[in-house]
Amino acid sequence: MAAEESAFNIHPMDQFVIKPLFGHGDILWYTPTNATLWMGITVLAVIAMLVLGTRGRAIVPSRSQSIAEEIYAFVHKMVEDIAGKEGLKYFPYIMTLFMFIVLANVLGLLPMSFTTTSHIAVTATMAMAVFLFVTLLGFYKNGFKFLSLFWVSSAPLVLRPILAIIEIISYFVRPVSHSIRLAGNMMAGHAVIKVFAGFAGAMGIGAVAPIAGIMAVYGLEMLVTVIQAYVFTILTCVYLNDALHPVH
Amino acid sequence: MATGVEGDLVQMGAYIGAGLACTGMGGAAVGVGHVVGNYLSGALRNPSAAGGQTATMFIGIAFSEALGIFSFLVALLLMFAV
Numbered sequence: 001m002a003a004e005e006s007a008f009n010i011h012p013m014d015q016f017v018i019k020p021l022f023g024h025g026d027i028l029w030y031t032p033t034n035a036t037l038w039m040g041i042t043v044l045a046v047i048a049m050l051v052l053g054t055r056g057r058a059i060v061p062s063r064s065q066s067i068a069e070e071i072y073a074f075v076h077k078m079v080e081d082i083a084g085k086e087g088l089k090y091f092p093y094i095m096t097l098f099m100f101i102v103l104a105n106v107l108g109l110l111p112m113s114f115t116t117t118s119h120i121a122v123t124a125t126m127a128m129a130v131f132l133f134v135t136l137l138g139f140y141k142n143g144f145k146f147l148s149l150f151w152v153s154s155a156p157l158v159l160r161p162i163l164a165i166i167e168i169i170s171y172f173v174r175p176v177s178h179s180i181r182l183a184g185n186m187m188a189g190h191a192v193i194k195v196f197a198g199f200a201g202a203m204g205i206g207a208v209a210p211i212a213g214i215m216a217v218y219g220l221e222m223l224v225t226v227i228q229a230y231v232f233t234i235l236t237c238v239y240l241n242d243a244l245h246p247v248h
Numbered sequence: 249m250a251t252g253v254e255g256d257l258v259q260m261g262a263y264i265g266a267g268l269a270c271t272g273m274g275g276a277a278v279g280v281g282h283v284v285g286n287y288l289s290g291a292l293r294n295p296s297a298a299g300g301q302t303a304t305m306f307i308g309i310a311f312s313e314a315l316g317i318f319s320f321l322v323a324l325l326l327m328f329a330v
Contacts, residue, residue, distance in 0.1 A: 013328070078303070081303065082303065177311075177314040177318075180314070180317055180318065180321055181310060181313065181314045181317050184317035184320055184321055185317065187324075188317075188320055227306070230306065231306055231307075231309070231310040234303055234306060234307060234310075235307065235310060238307060
């Protein structure tokens with residue numbers, strides 16, 4: 001790595017290093033790390049938003065209650081529009097995914113915080129869970145008719161085997177692209193902020209320009225964090241729809 | 249990892265490759281712009297149908313953007329893993 005010899009010397013990727021919370025020992029599977037801490041904070045934030053927000057159960061909702069209700073209605077409508085009425089049975093899972101991802105992303109924007117979703121290990125776990133769930137559900141609901149997802153019956157017969165190969169490849173790339181999209185977006189966005197911060201440290205009084213840049217990128221990142229959580233959830237709904245209605 | 253001159257060459261190749269991999273992001277930018285531009289031109293012709301297609305637009309964006317992210321990933325792998 002080309003070490004920048006500036007006053008602050010921030011490496012843009014340093015924010016993604018997983019460190020143990022206590023001491024400097026090795027990281028084993030049970031070691032509490034900053035990733036564990038921020039995942040815990042994310043879960044607490046979800047609970048605070050949804051459980052404490054709706055605790056009043058007022059007919060005319062308070063501000064916190066209407067935030068929780070709006071999010072609930074938003075995800076509910078998304079599942080219903082894309083996966084149909086049958087998909088609503090799996091709504092709690094999709095709501096959980098959405099809330100966890102959106103809050104992990106947004107909390108990762110706090111200064112000095114750690115973005116858990118910037119690690120492929122985290123997003124790949126969620127994407128693999130979605131992939132296995134959807135595949136098993138497809139076979140459970142449709143039996144071997146689920147394989148008709150790969151047999152494009154609207155195409156000419158000669159093309160169908162070739163399309164089947166392409167469809168199978170694209171099916172198995174799903175968990176890869178699903179996880180890397182989220183992790184890559186989070187990592188890239190947060191690294192860009194740190195790169196601008198590195199410029200600010202090196203420029204002295206001219207640091208006004210990079211700080212304005214940080215503010216602009218930060219605004220963009222607020223948008224990207226929510227959109228990526230939305231995209232992850234909507235793709236889960238699309239995959240769920242494929243499993244429930246595998247007609248091609 | 250090779251050492252000496254050979255190691256320097258390997259590292260130079262990795263850096264050049266990382267830079268070249270970033271050109272893939274331009275392709276993703278073209279793709280995303282194409283999706284949104286076409287959505288917008290369709291939406292302006294028929295605004296009443298636009299609301300129902302926003303989700304489809306985001307799915308299209310996600311698919312074309314994933315390939316740009318793949319090139320970013322290749323660049324990262326070359327910088328930090330090779």
